[in-house]
Amino acid sequence: MSAINTNVEHFEYDNRIVRNFALASIIFAIVGLLVGLLIATQLFMPAANMTQYFTFGRIRALHTNAVIFAFVGNAIFAGVYYSLQRLCKARLFSDLLSKIHFWGWQLIILSAAITLPLGMSTSKEYAELEWPIDIAIAVIWVVFGINMFGTIFKRRERHLYVAIWFYIATFVTIALLHIVNSLAIPVSLTKSYSLYAGVQDALVQWWYGHNAVAFFLTTPFLGLMYYFLPKMANRPVYSYKLSILHFWSLIFLYIWAGPHHLLYTSLPDWAQSLGTVFSIMLIAPSWGGMINGLLTLRGAWDRVREDPRLKMMVVGITAYGMATFEGPMLSLKNINAIAHYTDWIPAHVHVGALGWNGFLSFAVMYYMIPKMYGNEMFSKKLMNAHFWLGTLGILFWAVPMYISGFTQGMMWKEFTAEGNLKYGSFLETTLQVIPMYYLRALGGLFYLSGALIGAYNIFKTMLAGKLIANEAAQAPALEEVYVAQGSDSYWHKWVERKPLQMLFWSLIVVAIGGMVEIIPTFMVQSNVPTIASVMPYTPLELQGRDLYIREGCVSCHSQMIRPFRSETERYGEYSKAGEFVYDHPFLWGSKRTGPDLHREGGKYPDSWHYHHMRDPTSMSPGSIMPPYEWLLEQKLNTSNTKDKLKAMKTLGVPYDDYAIKNADNDLAEQAKGISANLAKEGVKVSSDKEIIALIAYLQRIGTDIKKGQ
């Protein structure tokens, strides 16, 4: 394309850093899947909730974080660093930055593995880590960005291949999402309160949550697909034009679709509608990517039969197509009304996670490892075994969960001829789907076995060869002054050859959607109508709420009653936006493994909660909720009560100086009241125990609105 340059330069690709990330990815895949299997087991065998550190509520976040950020995250960095060097014809910008990036990321994972079981959590899904770790993530992410851009700047190939566009969009958007969603006021080193409250917090969280899926689990993998699929099939991508079109449309549209996670909630109607419309439009660019991937294999399908890596790519890309069709369908209000809060949602997520992310990660590693070790994979048979076990795993995971999701959705809404709920007891609907939970765990076991075989195969390959840590390469240097040649037009120069321009425009394109949705929700008062009777939590209730967050109750219980007869009949008055104005963070939840708790306050006597937390089956025979006996024994830490109130005051919660000064007395007094009340009901417990604070909070939830009536 450009004039031939005789000034050939010699350089070396850094394979060691790629190998390190790949190794970390494989190890954490096993860990993440094992924790997944454990929490799947806990859902049909409550005895598997061992000690307070390994209850479902706490380690569900450990599973999601381990899989998303440790397994998939490390696989992304391995694949990006491998392909970026080769597409730029340059060694990575700085070996030191590569090392800081690698060890920094592993330290973040380690701190997540320690803090999450300890109950240090912000409770915001996929952003559970507390503020010091959030800062570390931001720093390491910037290190990754500098290393990537540094490599791009010293490249020996003038044009940026489309894979690099996806990497740039990933970098810039994740930085934006992570920073905006993680803004919080620290109370201590291990505790903070979200800057936003209620509706706003929900909107920001799902703007983040949805786009973390888009820009951590989708765009980097599309980039990897555009590099590794042509390499594996030895043919160029089907349509480069389509790749440009779907790149820009995808990054533009994705960012608007977040509110589809909040349909029928207290989020303003217009924001919900925007979320739905843009979700439907998203089918086009998502399928553009899938079609481009699958059609790259046109005329090479015979190779798919022979090559297990290509099989994994095909199933992975098909899973991507299925999940991205299903996503927009779930964004339709009528489907969402049935599917939301049910097992349908984890089924949808796992088709994407196990199929698209899992299979692509392993396929990419099966490609890179032998290349970097100068040999072939140890065993093709084992690769095939991994592929089939993985595929079976996906099916056994997803199909039972679809059945379970439909069953729950229907049972929750069924009325008798007399107009009563047919399944008035929530537990009845849970017990109905337990057999599906057995099958789901079996699916997880299949998938884990496949991954173990994969790990063994990769380690054997590594042992049989020797790492080419610095792979020699050569390429002509770029001319200092570039003269556009023939086909190279002004337009290409404008964006495609200028990485910073690309960064800037990607940022603008992704920022538009977020701004249009988020800013009016903050600015327009009428979006959150205030309710006069809604008051801030008392110090004891606030402490109880933090215990609710620590134990991860939000993983299984929503606090958002949608305006359906089936829900108001079961739970009570539907939830209003104005009820959540002091909720930093919001605790609406996204899944009902247990019933909604927004009108729990005053529903049962204090002693019911005491017995229920000690042994849930004593109050609800057959319940799958784990017992929380340590709440009955542990003393409530009240040393930080004033700091918590002060932090809340900074966020705009109207605690006056008197309330803060008297916080400890107020807390003690309310606790004594509850303790006395429990004594009357035949339960002896001192007022300084954690259970007292939790009961105070549970008895408060959703009651303010009743005071007004």
Add this chain to the structure above:
Amino acid sequence: MFTVSLNTSDIILNTIKTSKAMFKQFLDKMQGADIPMITSLLIFFVFFLLVGTYLFIIDKKHLTYMSNLPLNEEQTAIQ
């Protein structure tokens, strides 16, 4: 045959009526959010036109060159 065509026209008329009602309900429900709605549609439309135009004027030879980039890298290997 006649009955069939009458039914078809009924269906069409009904569909138009329902869509009108749906659209009206949608507009009523927006509660002053018409500006973000219309702005977003316009932004997307203009953006899509720009990308479309870019694709229309893009050079074919350049596309071939770009799509072969991952496969060209063997040239950089030192045997």
